[in-house]
Amino acid sequence: MIKGPLFTGRTCQEYIQMFNLNLKRLRGKSILDCAAGASSFTPIMHSLGFDVKATDTFYDKSPRILYQMCAEHLKTLKKALKEKGSYIWKFYKNPEEMFRERLKACKIFISDYRIGKGERYIMADIRKLPFPDDSFHLVLCSHLLYIYDHRLDWKFHLDSINEMLRVSKNEVRIYPLVKEDGRNSIYLKRTLKNLQGKVDAKLEKVDYIFRPSADKMLRLIKSLSAL
Numbered sequence: 001m002i003k004g005p006l007f008t009g010r011t012c013q014e015y016i017q018m019f020n021l022n023l024k025r026l027r028g029k030s031i032l033d034c035a036a037g038a039s040s041f042t043p044i045m046h047s048l049g050f051d052v053k054a055t056d057t058f059y060d061k062s063p064r065i066l067y068q069m070c071a072e073h074l075k076t077l078k079k080a081l082k083e084k085g086s087y088i089w090k091f092y093k094n095p096e097e098m099f100r101e102r103l104k105a106c107k108i109f110i111s112d113y114r115i116g117k118g119e120r121y122i123m124a125d126i127r128k129l130p131f132p133d134d135s136f137h138l139v140l141c142s143h144l145l146y147i148y149d150h151r152l153d154w155k156f157h158l159d160s161i162n163e164m165l166r167v168s169k170n171e172v173r174i175y176p177l178v179k180e181d182g183r184n185s186i187y188l189k190r191t192l193k194n195l196q197g198k199v200d201a202k203l204e205k206v207d208y209i210f211r212p213s214a215d216k217m218l219r220l221i222k223s224l225s226a227l
């Protein structure tokens with residue numbers, strides 16, 4: 001059993017759907033992916049000419065160690081998904097397909113990490129990001145907040161959200177908002193209450209679902225933007 005968040009990564013296409021990203025509108029904008037893991041979002045977006053950076057607490061490790069960790073965590077995940085029946089097989093047909101596609105994503109990430117470590121891939125805790133205020137037009141966080149609310153407490157959530165808001169110029173997007181079983185995290189309401197009057201917080205439906213009821217992202221809009 002692996003303790004704590006898994007070191008795996010979703011594909012760039014999953015990110016586009018989870019966060020309702022419009023690539024035409026994102027042209028020329030800067031993007032930060034927090035707790036990015038082994039996702040292929042940053043390498044693919046970079047190869048398409050986007051200004052994108054990724055942070056994760058594991059980005060001080062070598063490419064070899066990260067690949068081993070990701071492959072092992074993906075195997076554990078595939079096994080767990082086969083045993084649990086509550087997932088929605090829409091984006092992926094079955095656990096095998098998910099395993100293959102996410103391992104491909106991991107390989108794409110590792111090739112780019114080899115050349116972009118320290119520049120595009122920066123080791124950082126989401127609660128203390130090494131960037132000045134208002135550095136990025138869009139800041140993303142996938143599968144760290146809310147879903148692990150049995151391990152990460154309210155202070156962790158609040159500090160992470162405030163820090164992402166600090167470094168974002170326009171907007172922060174967070175997905176998912178639910179736990180494994182599809183219930184909203186206990187911290188979602190608290191977040192909305194806490195941010196009242198500070199930013200414009202919106203729950204927006206997305207064209208992606210894997211866990212039951214996980215069809216919404218949280219948009220925290222700091223200033224009017226056309227993202």
Ligand SMILES: C[S@@+](CC[C@H](N)C(=O)[O-])C[C@H]1O[C@@H](n2cnc3c(N)ncnc32)[C@H](O)[C@@H]1O
Pocket residue numbers: 005006007008009010011034035036037038039055056057058124125126127141142143144
């Ligand atoms: C389940 S993975 C999600 C990866 C990617 N965002 C995705 O959705 O595919 C969670 C990631 O959060 C990272 N992580 C855990 N605690 C963190 C922290 N305090 N600050 C930054 N990253 C953290 C882990 O190393 C892991 O890569």
